[in-house]
Each structure stands twice: as structure tokens, then as C-alpha cells.
Amino acid sequence: MKKNGVGMCLVLHPTGRKGGGDPSQAIIQLKPDGSLFLKVGAVDLGQGALTMLRQVAAEAMDVDIATVYASNRSDDLAPLSAGSAASRVTLVDPHAVVEAAKDLRAKIAAFAAHRLEIDAGNVELADGKAFAKDNPHHHMTFADIGMIANLGEGVILVGTGAWQPSPVQGHDPETGYLDQESVISFGCCVAEVSVDTGTGEVEVTKLVQVWEVGKAINPLMVKQQINGGLQIGMGLALRENLFPHYPDPTHGIEALADYPMPTFMDYPPELIHGIQEVPHPMGVKGAKGFSEGSATAPVPAIISAIHDAVGVWIHEVPATPEVVLRALDAKEHGGATDYWSHQDRSAWLA
């Protein structure tokens, strides 16, 4: 028999590290053709860190994003970043990029003032050009400046920037409020499942996930992270397992085929994502990180939907058909509605 259920999960996901020592650095260099080369330490695993930082750099320098190149390919060449972890990159790295852009703008302005023979205070940078405030026609493009500086005068125009959040003292015991530096992203996930009581199989029929991200610098990539997190979360909740667990010497799997991550066939037929924006004072443009949270939120949502459907709380993931059947069995025979399988797992394998 198939039984349907609905479950929900709310997530408070801290973004950035709170103990201090969470730095990021950035370097932006003006190339001879007027393009900008941005070096950052944040690793892009496909989540889009480089695209997002290029967007920030392009806006801070007021140039077309197509003229901003970025690299983080090598630790030898990249400036420092405390890493693509703790959902920190979107919160921390843009500050370093903005600082580097400020530095480079000042250097370009000084160089242009000299060439345009005007006061440094009279130089304005906008739209990839440096011009006199009182006479915008009197201008040089970044391409002119890049060419003359690098090849004509033999100088390098490069801006550097670094930033890190200040350490957080924890919450105020009087009010319970956290410091402003304790940046939290908020998420909500609702899952609808259909549980087959005969086979123990759980099918996710609908999933809704909404995240409050401060400001979505790149909404398409935020959507991808929400929907991608859902896939990881579904895998964690229902299928993916490295049993026997570390440090068992036989831990691990031999082939991808033995590691049943979700495929197109497992994706819920109905999938809804939502992005809420409440700009956070600590973020550049109000942006916060959130992505890791989107991978965890579906797990409790799916597990509580299973409870709603068949009345058992499963305390171990993945809730494979075997685990679900054993939980149903325990309920039927002993009346227990809570199921902790891992304690007796070795017993069933024996």
C-alpha cells in the first residue's frame, strides 16, 4: 500500500566562520588591453564563486563583465582565502574584491590625472573610462591607460584588498540576540513523499525549498544551488551510504554503480524553489552565503514526511527501503515508533 505524507524543515544556517581568522584577499590587475585580471583564492567547485566575484569586480570597477577575467587555479599564484567552506565565500570574498577595486581605482585615477594633466581630485572613473569631472570629453579609456602604463611607461597598475569578519562574542545573555557579525541564512524545505509499505520504498513526489539569502548576486546560480542542494539532500536522506563506515577497513565503495546517487528518475516530478532577499548589513550588496544549508534541509523534511505517512521516526539516514521496512516492522511488533537502526546494525548483518 502507498501512503502519502508531508514534512517540513526550517534551517538557520550560519555563514562564515565566527571565531575570527576568516580572511580573504583579492588582487586586480589592469592588463595592456584594458581588461582586468582578478585573482582570488576562493575555489570554484562549480558553485559559481568566480562568476559571482567577477560580477562584484565588474560593478566595483564600473566595467563590462566581459572584460573581467578571473583565476583561482593555483595556490602558488592566488592570494589567500580561508576556503570554499562554511558558506563563507559570498559573504567574505566580495569585500576583498571591493577593497582591491578601490585600491586599483585610486591608482588608475592617479595615473590618468598625470596623463590628462588634471588634478587627481578632478578625475572620475566610470564605464571603463577615466575623465575630467568638469569636462567628460577629456578622457582616456581603460584600454588607453592599460596600453600606456604597461607598455609605454613600464608600470604595473594593480590593486590589492583583504578583509575578514571580526570575531563574534556569542549571543547577548540579556536579549538573546546575536552580534550583527553572526550572519545567518534562513531556509525552509517542504517535502511530499509516498511510502510503499510493502517494499519500504520512499518516493519524493514534491519538494519546495525557499532560502533567504540577503541578496542574490546571481539569481540563476542561487536557483541552481537550491535545486542542486535538493539532489544532495535527497541522496543523503534516502540513498547514499558509505557503509561499512570509516574506520572499518572495508569502508568505501568499489564503483559509482554501488553508490546510488539520485538520477533523473529520482527527481521529484514537482520541484519549486524560492529566493527571499533581506539585505544583510555585513554583506556586499547585502549578500550572504547559504548553499550548504540547501543540501541539509531536505533531509529532515523527507524524514518527517515519512513520519507523517507511516507514523515512524527514522533516526538514521539514509532511510533505505530496508531501514523503512525494519522501522515499520518494529512498530507493528513492539509498538515502537522511534527507530534507531545503527545500534543493532551489526546484528542484522551477522
Place this chain on the structure above:
Amino acid sequence: MTHILSFQLNGAPVQALVKPSDSLLDVLREKLDVTSPKRGCDSGDCGACTVLLDGTAVRACLTCALTVEGKQVVTVEGLSREGELQPLQEAFMAHGGSQCGFCTSGMLVSATALLAKNPHPQRQEIAQEMSGNLCRCGCYEEITQAILDTARKGE
């Protein structure tokens, strides 16, 4: 023992010196320097190495290189026409059908084969046909939308 293998790659004749044990993926990546088919697993599980062999999607890692003698092989590079992206590729970009990109060339090739066979697939048919291509970043929804969109516009 090595053999000279000749086939058409993205419309142009190519030759490579291959061993009988080489897979098509070995030849493409190591001999011909075409690295768009990815070696995700080398055992037929992930679909990242998918190429078209005489119009049919196959896993290059499971295809014995010598069996493609004289045949047409198309990788993702061969999908665009005269440097112009095809509607499916544009739709992948518009819907965000790629994050890290590791699965993307395989996805595009599989989806091209799917649309050639079935120009107006239902959601369920897409899931079925594409289920041999894994995406760890979780772009299944975006890719499904891109395929549906391409099919709609192709009408």
C-alpha cells in the same frame, strides 16, 4: 600490437594508432586530445563520456576503439554549426543546466540523441532517457527544462 584506426570525428577524417584494448574514450582523450568526453568512472556508470556513434548515443569508455573504424563520431564540439550554438545549447545556458560542467558535454550529447529520436518528449520520457547521465551538482531540473524548452521551440 597497434593498428591504424580511421574514422570521422565531428565531420573530419582522423587517424590514430591504437591498441586492441583501447576504448574510444582513450583514443579521443589521449591520442586525439579531445577532452570534452569526461572520464567520470571509466566503467559505464556516469554518462560523462557520452558521444554519438553514427547518430546513436554511446558511452565512449565502454566502446572498443577498433569498432568505430569508418564510422561517424560526434562529441560536444560537433554539435555547434559554424561556430553557432544550437538551440539546445542556448537553452542549457538560459536555464542554468550546468554548474561545474563535468557532466555537461555528456548531457548535451545524450539530450541531442534524445531529441533526434523523440522531438517532443514528455517529462517522464526525458527522465528515462537521460537517467544514465549523472550530475553531482544536481542540474536535473534545469536540464529537463532546457530539453522541454528546446522541444517547444522546435515546433
